[in-house]
Amino acid sequence: MGYQLSFNQIWRNFDKLIDGVILSLELAVVAILIGALIGLVLAVIYVSSRWVVRALISTYVEFIRNVPLLLLVYLVFYGLPTVLPIAYDAVTSFIATLALYAGAYLVEVFRSGLDAVPKGLLDAGKAMGLTPWQRLVHVRLPTMTRITLPALSNTFISLFKDTSIASVIAVPELAWGAQWINNRTFRIVEVYAVTTLIYLVVGYAILFGLRALERHFRVER
Amino acid sequence: MSAPLLQIARLTKSFGTNQVLKSVDLDVAAGEVVTVIGPSGGGKTTLLRCVNFLEEYDGGSIKIDGREVGFVDNAGGKRRGEVDLAAMRAETGMVFQSFNLFPHLTAEQNVMLGLRQVRKKPLKEAQDIARHWLDRVGLSDKTKSLPSELSGGQQQRVGIARAVAMDPKILLLDEITSALDPELVNEVLDVVRQLASDGMTMLIVTHEIAFARDASHRIIFMADGSVSAHGSPDELMEQVATNERLRNFLARFSASAH
Amino acid sequence: MQQLIDAIVYAIPYLMGGFGTTLLVSLIVVVLSLIAGVLMGVGLIYGPWPLRWAVRLLTDCIRGIPILVLIFAVYYGLPPLGLNLSSFWAAVLALTLFKTAQVVEYVRGAVSSIPRGQMEAAKSIGLIFSQRLRYVIFPQAIRRFLPPWLNGVTDAVKGSALVSLLGVIDLMQAINQVIGRTYEPMPLYLLGALIYFAINYTLSSMSKVLEKRYAFIKE
Numbered sequence: 266m267g268y269q270l271s272f273n274q275i276w277r278n279f280d281k282l283i284d285g286v287i288l289s290l291e292l293a294v295v296a297i298l299i300g301a302l303i304g305l306v307l308a309v310i311y312v313s314s315r316w317v318v319r320a321l322i323s324t325y326v327e328f329i330r331n332v333p334l335l336l337l338v339y340l341v342f343y344g345l346p347t348v349l350p351i352a353y354d355a356v357t358s359f360i361a362t363l364a365l366y367a368g369a370y371l372v373e374v375f376r377s378g379l380d381a382v383p384k385g386l387l388d389a390g391k392a393m394g395l396t397p398w399q400r401l402v403h404v405r406l407p408t409m410t411r412i413t414l415p416a417l418s419n420t421f422i423s424l425f426k427d428t429s430i431a432s433v434i435a436v437p438e439l440a441w442g443a444q445w446i447n448n449r450t451f452r453i454v455e456v457y458a459v460t461t462l463i464y465l466v467v468g469y470a471i472l473f474g475l476r477a478l479e480r481h482f483r484v485e486r
Numbered sequence: 487m488s489a490p491l492l493q494i495a496r497l498t499k500s501f502g503t504n505q506v507l508k509s510v511d512l513d514v515a516a517g518e519v520v521t522v523i524g525p526s527g528g529g530k531t532t533l534l535r536c537v538n539f540l541e542e543y544d545g546g547s548i549k550i551d552g553r554e555v556g557f558v559d560n561a562g563g564k565r566r567g568e569v570d571l572a573a574m575r576a577e578t579g580m581v582f583q584s585f586n587l588f589p590h591l592t593a594e595q596n597v598m599l600g601l602r603q604v605r606k607k608p609l610k611e612a613q614d615i616a617r618h619w620l621d622r623v624g625l626s627d628k629t630k631s632l633p634s635e636l637s638g639g640q641q642q643r644v645g646i647a648r649a650v651a652m653d654p655k656i657l658l659l660d661e662i663t664s665a666l667d668p669e670l671v672n673e674v675l676d677v678v679r680q681l682a683s684d685g686m687t688m689l690i691v692t693h694e695i696a697f698a699r700d701a702s703h704r705i706i707f708m709a710d711g712s713v714s715a716h717g718s719p720d721e722l723m724e725q726v727a728t729n730e731r732l733r734n735f736l737a738r739f740s741a742s743a744h
Numbered sequence: 745m746q747q748l749i750d751a752i753v754y755a756i757p758y759l760m761g762g763f764g765t766t767l768l769v770s771l772i773v774v775v776l777s778l779i780a781g782v783l784m785g786v787g788l789i790y791g792p793w794p795l796r797w798a799v800r801l802l803t804d805c806i807r808g809i810p811i812l813v814l815i816f817a818v819y820y821g822l823p824p825l826g827l828n829l830s831s832f833w834a835a836v837l838a839l840t841l842f843k844t845a846q847v848v849e850y851v852r853g854a855v856s857s858i859p860r861g862q863m864e865a866a867k868s869i870g871l872i873f874s875q876r877l878r879y880v881i882f883p884q885a886i887r888r889f890l891p892p893w894l895n896g897v898t899d900a901v902k903g904s905a906l907v908s909l910l911g912v913i914d915l916m917q918a919i920n921q922v923i924g925r926t927y928e929p930m931p932l933y934l935l936g937a938l939i940y941f942a943i944n945y946t947l948s949s950m951s952k953v954l955e956k957r958y959a960f961i962k963e
Contacts, residue, residue: 331898331944332937333905336916340933343923348930429810433909440813447820454824457817465808540864568872576870586865589961590883599879600869634960652869 274450275459285442286463289428292438295360296428297421300367307368308375309401322372329369334430338362342434359431367424374420378413379405411482418475422468439463489552491516491687492537492656496546499532506532508711509546514656514689519682521690521698524708525735530691533708534658537689538578539571550577550655576604579649583661585641587633593620593644594629597651605652619647623677639670646677650686657681659690675701695739707732751928752935755919762918763939769832769904769914773839774897780840781847788848789855803845811903814838819910835907843900850896854889855881857962887958894951898944905940915939 275282311322329337342358345351353361382405390400429440437445443460447453490513499507506529514520522530535541537548539556542565548555555574558564566574588596597616601607607615620629623643633641642662649657659678663671675697682688682701692698698705699719707715707722707729715725715732726733788799806814818838822829829837858881866876908917919936923929 327945328937328941331902331941331948333902333916333940335905335908336919336933336937336940339920340930340937344929344933426808426810429812432812440810440816443813444816447816453820457813457821460813461805461809461817464810464813465805468808538868540867572867572870572872575868578868580865580868582861582865582868584859584861586859586861588862588865588880588884590887600871603875603879604870632960648869 270455271452272455272459274452275446275455278446278450281437281442281445282439282460282463285437285439286467288436289425289431289438289440290467292356292360292363292428292431292436293421293425296363296367296424297371297417299360299364300371300420300424301417303364303368304371304375307372308379311372311376312379326369326372329366334362334366334427335433337366338430338434341365355431355434355436359428359434359436363424363427363431366427367420370420371417374413374416375409378409378416381412382408414475414479414482418472418479421475422471425468425471426464488516490514491518491551492689493549493552494533494537494546495548497533497536497543497548498545499529499536499541499543506711507536507543510708510711510713512706512713514687516655516687517685518704519686519688519690519702520704520706521692521702522706522708523692523695523698523735524714528708529711530708531660534580534660534689534691537656537658538575538580539566540580550574572604576600576652577655578658579652579654579656580658580660581642581645581649581662583664585633585638585645585665587641587644587648589633592630592632593625593636593647596633596644597648600648600652615651616647619651620644622680623647624673637670638666639673642666642670642674643677646674646681650681656687656689659688659692661691661693663692663694695736707735709735748928748931751922751926752931754926755922755932755935758918758922759915759935759939762913762915765913766901766904766915769836769839769907769912770897770901772836773843773900773904776836776840777843777847777900778893781844782851784844785848785851785855788852799848803848806841806845807849811839811842812906812909814842815906815910831910832907832912835904835910835912839900839903839907842903843896846896846899847893850889850893851885853892854885857888858884884961887961891951891955891958894954895948898947901940901943901947 307322307325311319338359341362342355346353386404386408387400390404395403428438431438432441432444435441439460443456447456450456492512492514494510494512497507497510497512498505508529510529510533512520512533522533524530532541536543537550537555542556553559553574556566556571558566558570587593588599591599594613594616597619598612601612601615602609605612617626617629620626623646625640625643625647628636628640628644633644636644645662662678663674666674671694675694678688678690678697679701690698690702702719704717705719705722706713709731715722715729717725722732726736784799784803787795788803789796791799809817815835815838818841819829819831819834822834862880862884863876866880871879904914905916907914908920911917913921915936919932923932926932
């Protein structure tokens with residue numbers, strides 16, 4: 266084999282990985298918050314609109330979902346500033362891209378969540394004399410939240426992994442950190458072993474944390 | 487007088503710490519229709535599922551025509567092998583509460599599967615037998631239909647045809663009408679009554695008390711894992727006075743009948 | 745405007761070359777992952793417990809890391825272990841690993857979603873294990889497997905764009921190269937997006953059609 270494992274250089278540069286994973290998490294959190302807002306608003310509009318509006322929203326959703334995230338990142342970072350009078354740094358650009366990306370997936374999640382609200386609850390709301398807006402706020406949204414919590418956690422974990430794409434535009438998240446160490450120390454096996462472990466550990470931590478949150482909400486029912 | 491077709495003796499079965507069957511004895515003679523009634527959780531379905539070894543019983547014995555169902559005769563507790571077990575199961579027919587028809591096969595193909603692969607019948611013969619039984623259950627015009635195209639009652643009748651076409655020694659009916667809409671129950675019960683009058687040996691678990699009274703030779707009342715009362719329908723009614731559990735159980739049914 | 749049209753016309757042959765590579769990579773990945781994934785999936789469901797455990801562990805690890813990291817790990821990590829692959833094959837290997845883990849999950853989902861009663865009914869008419877698999881389980885499993893799997897092929901196509909990071913001249917890299925020469929990013933990115941969209945949207949539409957066609961299996 267001829268390759269001696271040595272983790273020293275990894276530990277010495279460990280801060281790059283730690284800073285990286287923190288940034289990855291931050292990016293994922295911001296993206297899912299903005300994305301959830303986009304997704305929720307569009308989902309509500311979608312279920313209460315005519316086909317023209319629905320078609321527009323569907324176009325956005327299908328476009329984002331069928332195009333590689335890498336291309337979207339390039340498009341927003343390198344492409345948009347050439348046609349729009351905007352300028353931003355890599356991080357802002359990536360957050361915008363990931364938020365739009367998350368939004369497209371979450372429109373679907375929220376839309377089916379809204380559809381899954383039992384009709385009986387809506388009837389009860391109508392019978393009580395609630396207006397459509399009141400029904401939306403007090404019946405549909407709270408019920409939908411419980412229903413969509415599992416899909417939301419899965420989306421968040423996916424987004425956390427997708428932050429690795431930011432490395433191509435030099436955003437110093439976890440994958441970028443791993444490449445940085447690799448380029449300087451050439452300790453490839455060790456770097457990627459550790460990085461893989463970090464992704465797995467953090468990923469499972471998020472999973473268990475969100476599952477606990479789901480259980481908490483379920484008990485309230 | 488010959489030995490009973492089905493002999494269940496001292497049968498015990500536990501799921502974890504929960505003992506569901508506590509030494510059950512039951513015999514069914516050839517041509518007899520025996521119905522098992524009782525409250526949920528009393529062990530009725532488990533008993534039935536032990537007869538074709540869908541549940542592995544812990545102790546006691548179940549014999550069909552003198553042969554032990556799940557374990558090799560005279561080999562002291564050795565479980566039957568795959569092929570052996572399959573052969574034993576081919577001798578019993580089971581109809582399920584949730585129909586369990588094979589959704590990718592037509593009604594005809596559902597009935598034919600066992601005939602072709604287990605009984606090794608040639609295609610034409612299997613088809614004829616399948617069509618014959620589908621006709622007997624009143625579905626001669628639905629032979630090419632998929633289960634998804636059939637009503638609950640129709641699906642269950644296909645399920646009966648599938649079981650009976652195998653020419654089993656005994657038919658096991660596991661609450662076959664419990665999942666049906668009320669108006670579809672009778673079409674299925676009529677088929678069962680027909681089979682009974684044709685001499686089919688049957689062990690039936692059901693909640694249809696009226697049916698049990700009319701169609702059975704004997705009724706078994708099971709509660710808490712053991713036989714609490716048994717006898718012909720008339721004999722069972724006489725035991726109501728002395729058997730409190732039986733009385734309470736039946737009271738629920740006559741109350742809801744009003 | 746003329747400049748725009750010129751740029752696009754100039755780009756087309758390069759993009760078509762890249763497109764061909766994208767299709768080739770996707771095809772190889774899909775075929776290899778299907779074979780490996782089905783084998784491992786069957787092992788996961790019916791195998792002895794050490795095999796089940798191993799497959800579970802492997803697929804969970806693969807699915808827990810980003811594809812980008814997987815690609816780099818395979819590309820940089822194999823030479824020290826003695827295996828020297830070209831960027832093309834390293835990328836294909838990484839993507840295949842990724843898709844295989846997905847396929848295993850599809851197989852597991854397809855088989856486990858078949859109601860228990862099906863096996864019981866199959867047992868009750870006297871079928872032996874191999875017959876039960878062949879005549880009852882497999883026909884239902886494949887109809888439950890195909891729609892989500894077909895939909896998942898889009899992940900292979902989208903993932904293939906990452907091979908550009910290893911320098912493989914796929915559609916994504918072709919776009920980057922042409923932009924490097926013509927300095928017209930937007931029209932090219934949009935054109936590329938349109939091509940990816942066309943492929944993937946077709947696949948997911950086909951998947952939806954299949955889903956409807958096989959809905960009867962879920963009654």
